[in-house]
Amino acid sequence: MIIVLKHGASEAEIQEINDRLxxxxxxxxxxxxVEKTIIGAVGDRSRLEGLDLEALPWVEKVVPILAPYKLVSREFHPSDTVIKIGEREIGGSQIHVMAGPCSVESRTQIMETAHAVKEAGATFLRGGAFKPRTSPYAFQGLEEEGLKLLAEAREETGLPVITEVVDLRDVELVASYADILQIGARNMQNFNLLKEVAKTDRPIxxxxxxxxxxxxxxxxxxxILDGGNPNVMFCERGIRTFENYTRNTLDLSMVPALHTLSHLPVIVDPSHGTGRWQLVAPMAQAAIAAGADGLIVEVHPHPEKALSDGKQSLTPPNFQTMMSDLERIAKVFDRSILKGGAQ
Amino acid sequence: MIIVLKHGASEAEIQEINDRLxxxxxxxxxxxxVEKTIIGAVGDRSRLEGLDLEALPWVEKVVPILAPYKLVSREFHPSDTVIKIGEREIGGSQIHVMAGPCSVESRTQIMETAHAVKEAGATFLRGGAFKPRTSPYAFQGLEEEGLKLLAEAREETGLPVITEVVDLRDVELVASYADILQIGARNMQNFNLLKEVAKTDRPIxxxxxxxxxxxxxxxxxxxILDGGNPNVMFCERGIRTFENYTRNTLDLSMVPALHTLSHLPVIVDPSHGTGRWQLVAPMAQAAIAAGADGLIVEVHPHPEKALSDGKQSLTPPNFQTMMSDLERIAKVFDRSILKGGAQ
Amino acid sequence: MIIVLKHGASEAEIQEINDRLxxxxxxxxxxxxVEKTIIGAVGDRSRLEGLDLEALPWVEKVVPILAPYKLVSREFHPSDTVIKIGEREIGGSQIHVMAGPCSVESRTQIMETAHAVKEAGATFLRGGAFKPRTSPYAFQGLEEEGLKLLAEAREETGLPVITEVVDLRDVELVASYADILQIGARNMQNFNLLKEVAKTDRPIxxxxxxxxxxxxxxxxxxxILDGGNPNVMFCERGIRTFENYTRNTLDLSMVPALHTLSHLPVIVDPSHGTGRWQLVAPMAQAAIAAGADGLIVEVHPHPEKALSDGKQSLTPPNFQTMMSDLERIAKVFDRSILKGGAQ
Amino acid sequence: MIIVLKHGASEAEIQEINDRLxxxxxxxxxxxxVEKTIIGAVGDRSRLEGLDLEALPWVEKVVPILAPYKLVSREFHPSDTVIKIGEREIGGSQIHVMAGPCSVESRTQIMETAHAVKEAGATFLRGGAFKPRTSPYAFQGLEEEGLKLLAEAREETGLPVITEVVDLRDVELVASYADILQIGARNMQNFNLLKEVAKTDRPIxxxxxxxxxxxxxxxxxxxILDGGNPNVMFCERGIRTFENYTRNTLDLSMVPALHTLSHLPVIVDPSHGTGRWQLVAPMAQAAIAAGADGLIVEVHPHPEKALSDGKQSLTPPNFQTMMSDLERIAKVFDRSILKGGAQ
Known part of the structure; x- marks a missing residue:
């Protein structure tokens, strides 16, 4: 930690900081x-808490040197984390595509989609049962009924299921149906929910x-790692910027950045990342080329009738076309998509 | 709702949309x-759900005409909402200043602060018992012990208490101690938490x-209103932008914007909004001049020893100076701060 | 300057940096x-150019300690700069309001506006003769004809004129008509234009x-200061964020921030800062309360017929109402608006 | 154009708008x-100028239906624009990589770099002679001397040259040396500069x-197109967001978005787009996979000694590795990089 003092800090003021450190x-x-006095402080990062030196009027700024995270860091854990779900491995040479509708709407819809995405090469089925919606008047999901339909679709197709948990009271329930628990963008800093999912044995x-x-x-x-669950994958799904042609700005630079700083796998969501189905395939291609370990993509048999996110959903034929292009890009990097890991 | 079709949409495609509408x-x-075909659709806003016409390839864009909210809207409820908490009224001519430490740290700290802010003219005591912290290694609050200390401070000073609830399992607990429940910035779209606080009789x-x-x-x-609780006040606390001299960018234009669009009171938080105690007083002044109905301000007797947010906390003497300036601005608008509503 | 090395940097690598420094x-x-090696380097800030140590693979980051600016800094020049234009002083106890139309459109329009704003207490006349417009098909200004009309309005009303210069070939021309040269937001980093206006004797x-x-x-x-012109005032006019209810997000925290870091005066533009005339008066009030040294406000006698920015222009009666409110706020801070400095 | 009126607009007010339209x-x-009155107006887009209906107090909002651009639009010009520079074609099946240093610093540096990048497969040489720099104290480029060195390097290697023009007085000068004129990010809305380069016969x-x-x-x-120059290529180089691990946020979704909306070629700059050389190759790969027609990449023989942007420059060996990976991705899309178009 570096403490930069304001011009003119007195000896006594400098001493006060030194004493506390x-x-x-x-x-x-x-x-x-000549212009500034600087104090360098070397010690245990856990002792930094409770030192808010920038509150002192004679301190100009405090520059932390050590990263504030540890368990997720590649410095701490140099080799890649590979997450195993049955026979599938996320973070290895196999790239996984998780596909399905934004929301589970009916048995027919989820079955039709599950079969279609499996046929095209998807290795996980996605679908929302609990939906966080901006408006209280929007469709909020089928809840447990949706989870049951997802489990049924897994039964029929063999595709493991990823679904979102939004309420910490539902973690056990959702974990009893799902193979991967998704923490949605709005809940990334819902810390108590993170602590709850950390207690499950499901990958997050x-x-x-x-x-x-x-x-x-x-x-x-x-x-999540600190709470005891080491199986975490990141999912880049776009950030909010001033650009509103796209729903979000998909920040693919996070893929190589995370691979540099962390050992955990990185998934990309080009559907929410763009909000326009026409942009999904090109950005999925770009994600694979940037080194992503997987994709999560919205597919709906009838997007114009979807209860949510139809605008960004691929039809099954468009999804199939995309998948075969992706396979060819994956091969450039000696990875594979269509082998699927479990067939 | 206006549906703009792509150049070249066929008669059949137009008909398909018309039929559905x-x-x-x-x-x-x-x-x-000459260049575009446009369909205007007039009807019940609740039927718009389940129509995702932008998913149709021949639709260029859909422009909603009606605002998606209703109960919070001034069109629906033209007169100002005034929230009563004991003898205090938020949203009327009295401007309320809620002050206290970021976190409750000890009995001494909260009592010393409560007396100091009361003396300076604050009419509510703020203090965090449950703290959502970016790092798992940071101080997470005294939890129920913190709530008890807040209640004790209310007992001694007569100041009603505002504190944050972060976990929906704690809503009843926090409501049993607090006079106002705060939903923090990170939880603004934690919809299930919103539904829970909507069930309490506490203002939010x-x-x-x-x-x-x-x-x-x-x-x-x-x-929250839809869930049955009409006593909601907004709190502008800054948005995230590229500028990082300040912790956030305090968007004071929201004060008059909300007063135009909604009937609910608007509070401003210049502490989180700037992240620097030197900027708190000028931005508090600006907030009152922009029409805010109240402020929430961090005050700590020893900011440099605070377990959180010391950098943005005022000392009691600085707080006192600020309050007397604020009173003079309030008077320009025929409002008052120091009368306090309850003395 | 602090250089943080990556974990595992070798002796030779450390030596190479030391040698260069x-x-x-x-x-x-x-x-x-234990975890990081850090090099602190103290020396002449002008020698930092040409050292791009972050390009070295074993350097994690370089943290500059000294601010990169000097002449604009309050450390370098502790007392406030007061800019004199005739009898008017910008940066002193008098607050100046510069008002007028976005674009000069006709003699009638500019004369009518000039008289109206003067009567209400404005002390400078604003008006655009050269307009940078997003679309090539939008009205681009009356150019020199507009400058002449501004000069004529000054003749009639005694109000000095502020107008924008967009092309460095026009600096001399515009300076021959204008009392203050405005550098527009899009040209803030048009460095050659900055160098040209630095050569004039006009405040910027x-x-x-x-x-x-x-x-x-x-x-x-x-x-501009380095180019020889010490008379610069900043103008906050909003930044681009994700929020699009307002045209820009007016960042009033820059007013006290600049007053802390710099000795130069700060003006606020609530018209471009909000893009909605209904928000102009509240944000103008807030700007004064935050300590602004002046305002620049769009006023148009018939906003709905304006060739640019009608949506954010005040009518003369609305402007007049605003001015008397502003005067009362200014008095709270022992400043004055309506005395006008030159009457 | 759709005009939405406020609730309660009178017959006379509606009539006034109708009459003007x-x-x-x-x-x-x-x-x-039931809740809103809406006026749809169909007509000539050029007549929209001078109608600022949102300035009317009874108008809630105006929604434009037609895009405000025409010549750049794919609706107007359905087939791809292919820009020819000697034997090279930008926008066709050949993907072009423009490479070289941020700034031309010396004959040795530019010659060494030019040979290295050519050998690795670059088909254009980039290098800055006029540098817009945030600080007045930073290296501002070799100016005409730099242009001469670029021309010399072209002579030796056969690589056509792309370089930035920052001052509209230099357009002719720069055009006399360069094969492509670059308009930098800070000048994108320097409209008079755009008008000047529109008059040259150089691609932009x-x-x-x-x-x-x-x-x-x-x-x-x-x-630029309206000014008479049809040979424009876009260059995505990142936008400013809150994320500051990267220098900018490279928005690759613009590649397919522009290919949908416009007929002009799209280049990507992963160097400025990330600001970190470690991220350049993955993002270059992603750009090609997203459909980019070319790349512009900073290469410096000794990045740690570069006078600008060393942190984001590749060494020649790293550049070479990147190029062979790119070639393999290009082939997936039946495009080619290394053939170079001119060998």
């Missing part, structure tokens, strides 16, 4: 330049909050 | 321009999410 | 912590770019 | 719903402004 077990290095897909920095996102994952 | 009870107006202060638009914020309030 | 005249302090109003940080804005002003 | 040659359709690469929407970017291109 030494008391907290830090080693101190003082540099007095942690979506990036629409205004979350890379560091905040990694710290949210740190909550 | 008529089936949903809409009246249709068709305008065929709804902070704006760091990347929430005005419309999303109003819809979050709509959840 | 010493060669550039820096004094070096080395801190080897430098608008903030829609995505400019505080530091970039101060550096743009530094170009 | 009819006077401007529009055909009118009136829809009176138009970088996206850091806070420019897709529509504003297309309108900036419209200025």
């Amino acid at each position: 030494i008391q907290e077990g830090f080693k101190i290095h003082l540099s007095e330049g 897909m942690l979506k990036r909050g629409p205004s979350a920095t890379l560091e905040e996102w990694m710290l949210a994952a740190e909550y | 008529i089936q949903e009870g809409f009246k249709i107006h068709l305008s065929e321009g 202060m709804l902070k704006r999410g760091p990347s929430a638009t005005l419309e999303e914020w109003m819809l979050a309030a709509e959840y | 010493i060669q550039e005249g820096f004094k070096i302090h080395l801190s080897e912590g 109003m430098l608008k903030r770019g829609p995505s400019a940080t505080l530091e970039e804005w101060m550096l743009a002003a530094e170009y | 009819i006077q401007e040659g529009f055909k009118i359709h009136l829809s009176e719903g 690469m138009l970088k996206r402004g850091p806070s420019a929407t897709l529509e504003e970017w297309m309108l900036a291109a419209e200025y």
Whole structure:
């Protein structure tokens, strides 16, 4: 930690900081330049809590040197985490595509979609049973009935299921049906929910909050690892910017950034990331080329009748076309999509 | 609702949309321009759900005409909502300042602060017992012990208490101690939490999410009103932008914007809104001049020892100076701060 | 400057950096912590150019300690700059309101507006002769004819004129008519234009770019001071964010921030800052309460017929109402608006 | 154009709008719903200028239906524009990589780089002679000397040259040396500069402004086409967001978005788009997979000694590795990089 003092800080003021730092077990290095005095403090990062030195009027700024996360960091855990779900491995050479409707709406809809996406090469079925919706008047999901339909579709197709949990009271319920628990973008910093899913034995897909920095996102994952669940995958789904031609701005640079800073797998959601089905295939291609370990994509047999997100859903034929292009890109990087890991 | 069709949409495609709209009870107006065909649809806003016409390839865009909220809207409820808490009224001519530490840390700290802010003219005591923290390693609050200390401070000073509820399992607990429940910025779209606080008889202060638009914020309030609790006040606390000299960008234009569109009171938080105590007083002044119905301000007797947010906390003497300036601005608008409503 | 090395940097790598720093005249302090090695470098800020140490693979990050600006900084020039234009002083106890139409459209329009705003207490006349417009098909201004009309209006009313210069070939021309040269938001980093206006003896109003940080804005002003013109005032006019109820997000926290970091006056533009005339008066009030040294406001006798920005223009009666409210706020801070400085 | 009236607009107010619209040659359709009255106006888009109906107090909002651009639009010009520079074609099946240093610093540096990038498969040489720099104290480029060195490097290697023009007085000078003129991000809305480059016969690469929407970017291109120069390529180089791990947020969704809305080629700049050389190759791969027609990449033989942007520059060996990966991705889409178009 570097503490930069304001021009004109007195000896007594400098001493006060030094005393507090030494008391907290830090080693101190003082540099007095012509214009600024700087204190370098080396010590245990856990002691930094409770030191809010920027509140002192003679401190100009405090620059942290160590990253505030640890368990999610590649420095701490150099080799890639590979998450196993049955025979499937996320984070290895196989790239997984999770596909399905935004919301589970009916047995017919989810079965039709599940078969279609499986045939095209998807290896997980996605579908929302509990839907966080901006308006109280919008369709909020079939709830447990939706979970049952997802389980039924898994039974029929063999596709493991990923679905969102939005309420910490439902974690056990959702975990009893789902193979992967999704934490949605709006809940990325719902810390008590993170603590609850940390207690389950299900892998967690942690979506990036629409205004979350890379560091905040990694710290949210740190909550889950710190809570005892090591199987976390990140999901980039776009951030909120001034551009509104797209629903969000899909920030693919997070894929290589996360692969540099962390050992956890990275999934990309081009459906929410763009909000327009016409842009989904190109951005899915780009995600694979950027090194993503998987995709999560909305597919609906009749998008114009979807109860949510029809505008960004692919039809099964469009999904199929996309998948075969993706396979060819994956091969450039010696990875594979269509083998599916479980067939 | 206006549906703009792509150049070259066929008669059959136009007919398909018309049929669906008529089936949903809409009246249709068709305008065929030289370059674009436009369909105007007039009907019941609740039937719009389940129509995702932008998913149709021949639809260019859909422009909603009606606002998606209703209960929070001034069109629906023209006169100002005034929220009564004991003898205090929020939303009337009295401006209320809620002050206290970011976190309740100890009996000494909260008592010392409560007396200091009361003396300076604050009419509510703020303090966090449950703290949502970006890092799992940061101080997470005293929890119920903190609530008890807040209640004790109310006992001693007569100041009603506002505190945040972060977990929907704690709503009843927090409501049993607090006079106003605060929904924090990160929970603005934690819809199930909104539904829970809607069931209490406590007024709710709804902070704006760091990347929430005005419309999303109003819809979050709509959840609470729709759930049965009419006593909601908005709290502008800054949005996330590229500027990082300040912790957030305090968007004071929301004060007059909300007063135009809604009947609910508007509070401003210049502490989180700037993240620097030096900017708190000028922005508090600006908030009152923009028409805010109240402020929520962080005050700590020893900011440099605070367990959270010391950098943005005022000392009691600085708070006192600010309050007397604020009173003079309030008078320009025939409002008052220091009378306090309950003394 | 602090250089943080990656975990595992070798002795030779550390030496290479030290050698380069010493060669550039820096004094070096080395801190080897358990997890990170840190190099502190103290020296002449002008030698930092040409050192791009973050390009070295074993450097994690470089943290600058000194601000990159100097002439605009309050550390360098502690007392407030007061800019004199005839008998008017910008940056002193008198607050100046610059008012007029977005574009000069005709003699009738500019004369009618000039008289109206003067009567209401404005002390400068604003009006655009050269208009930077997003679309090539939009009205681009009356150009020199517009300048002549502004000069004529000054003749009649005694109000000095502020107008924008957009093309560096026109600087001399515009300076021959105008009392203050405005650099528009889109040109804040048009550095050659900044260098040209630096050569004139006219005060410069430098608008903030829609995505400019505080530091970039101060550096743009530094170009003008460094070029020989000390009379620069900042103008906050809103930044671009995700919120689009307002045209821009008016960032009033820049007013006290600039007053802390710089000695130059700060003007606020609530018209572009909000884009809605209904929000102009409340935000003008807020700007004064935040400490602004002046305002620039769009007024048009017939906003619905304006060739640009009618939506955000006040009518003369609305302007007059606003001015008397502003005067009362200014008095709270022992400042004055209506005395006008020159009457 | 759709005009939505406020609840309670009177007959006379509706009539006033209708009269003005009819006077401007529009055909009118009136829809009176239960809650809102809506006026649809069909007519010539060029007559919309000078109608600022949102300034009327009884108008709630005006929704434009037609895009404000025309010449850049694919509706207007359905087939792809292919720009020919000697034997090279931009916008066809050949993908072009433009590479070189941020700034031309010396003969040795530019020659060494030019040979290296050519050998690796680049087909254009980039290099800055006039540098817009945030600080007045930063290296501003070698100016005409830099142009001469670029021309010399072209002579030796056969690589055509792309370089930025920042001052409209230099357009002729730069055009006399360069094969493609680059408009930098900060100048995207320097409209007079756009008008000047429109008069040359050189192709223009138009970088996206850091806070420019897709529509504003297309309108900036419209200025150049409208000014007589049809050979414009877009260059996505990242937008400014809250995320600051990366220098900018590279918005690759603009590649397929522009290919949908416009006929002009799209180039991607992963160097400025990320600001970190470690992210350049993955994002270059992603750009090609998203459909980009070319890349512009910073390469410097000794990035740690670069006078600008060393942190984001590739070394020649890293560039070479990247190029062979790119070639394999291009082939997936039946495009080619290494053939170079001119060998």
